[in-house]
Amino acid sequence: MSHPTPVLSAETRDQLDQVIASENGRSGALLTILEKAQESEPSKHLPKPMLDYVARSMGIPLSQIQSVATFYSFFNLEPQGRHTVAICRGTACHTRGSKELLDKLTTSLDFPPGATDKAAMTTRDMRLTVRTVACIGQCALAPVVEVDGDIYGHIDDRELKQVLNGLPEEGS
Ligand code: FES
Structure with a gap:
């Protein structure tokens, strides 16, 4: 049996759209966008649907976003404690x-x-x-x-x- 795929809430998508619109094209945009995306998550991490959404919105391959998120230690791919x-x-x-x-x-x-x-x-x-x-x-x-x-x-x-x-x- 396959697990249901979590989806982003409309509110989260709106927040990401705003950050992407204001940052896209600037140098270091991806880092800033991922940082703000992580801050917006109560569990201070970057869930896969969020990475997918950023990749699609920015027209960047998901693999590139994943390697940035894994390279920098301040990004978390797993939910963090309070x-x-x-x-x-x-x-x-x-x-x-x-x-x-x-x-x-x-x-x-x-x-x-x-x-x-x-x-x-x-x-x-x-x-x-x-x-x-x-x-x-x-x-x-x-x-x-x-x-x-x-x-x-x-x-x-x-x-x-x-x-x-x-x-x-x-x-x-
Ligand atoms: S080794 Fe430098 S602060 Fe711990």
Whole structure:
């Protein structure tokens, strides 16, 4: 039995049409369009129907759009959690214990079965996406973790848990 194909809402198509109309032809248009498209999605990702729509509207092959979306790490092809935790795995952070930090965090969270890609994993309740990054550029503060864009340096697993427990819930 085939699965139903998800379609874009009229509202999403309108939003994309507006962005494409204002950006198309400018240098870097595709990146800006994909960035705005991702921002407009509550789960902060680029679903396949959205990529299809952008490809058709811009007259660009879907494969080209997919390679751009996979090349840049700030584009997500999978739905993201409401909060993002980025654990730095650069050399300075590694030597200051970031692997243990990552392992302790991931073993304390509930991921769907089969979620083993520590580069980006989202909890079953969609509250948190945990990802690893190469270097946040704050090596003097190692180990460094970024939570929803805020940087925390010299952090241990207990402090990280406190930060995560203090994150706002939906609607609060
Ligand atoms: S290695 Fe972690 S901030 Fe540079």
